[in-house]
Amino acid sequence: MEAVLDELYTTPPADFVARRETLAAAAKTAGGLDNARRIRAARRPTLAAWAANLLLRTQPEESRHFLELGRALREAYQALDADVLKDLSAQRRRVVSALSRQAAQLASEAGHGLSQPVQQDLEATLRAVLADPDAADQWAGGRLVNALTPPSEFHPGSAPAAEKPGTCNRPAPPSPSASRRRASNDELAERRRARQEQLARAREAAEAAEQRLRDERARQADVDAELQRARERTEQARRRMSAIEEQLRQAREECRQAEHEQQEAEAHSRSAAEVVAQAERAAHETTQQLRRMTRGAT
Incomplete structure (x- = not known):
């Protein structure tokens, strides 16, 4: 049943209702009335939501890395300084842009090009997946009905909120004793180390995602080049076929x-034969x- 629903939500929206009825009828025929009702309750996704579902189902490895990148970014985002945030934001925009183009290409190959507003909704959905754990969970289910809206800022999810570098969230110790100061400094140093580790993981995840997208773009370029060569061969064959058809005509x-x-020659021949016969x-x-x-003369 889950596989049936997964397949339904990768069906283009224009064909969704017809496909839903076909699957529901098949489930009812098989005796699964509950399954049939569940299928008929499925809502048709928007074009942007369908493209996001299609990306998740057809590119599972890329999608898994994208979800991991979102988790790493959410964990590290609140603990970073302005320069690092700017760098990660730029990386995040590049990853989202590249992945949304890949989804648009998949949609186009499925026969449904995406308009500019739909493309923007798709990018907003991917930004939401990176920034919001709830949005990430919804997309990971592969059955989005509507595009997702990114939050105004990153949500840390279950990660502990980190304080700005150089400060401590806990109240100052009641006594200025050396042991308490050392404990506080050790705790602060540990938190700083944890933030640095989170930052390193976030950077590594972002760099890995960009590298994978570069590899995918290179593979896509090879496929596009082969497609262009195939089109040229098809055009050459059509020209040869047209020339042969002209020769045949x-x-x-x-x-x-x-x-x-x-x-005419046969008619002339018959006429000549008749003349010869008469002669x-x-x-x-x-x-x-x-x-x-x-004889009479003799």
């Missing part, structure tokens, strides 16, 4: 002309008459 015309000339009969009669006249 000319040959047929020449054949019809030759048949017409043959018919032969006249000559025969003349010869017979001459013989009779010769």
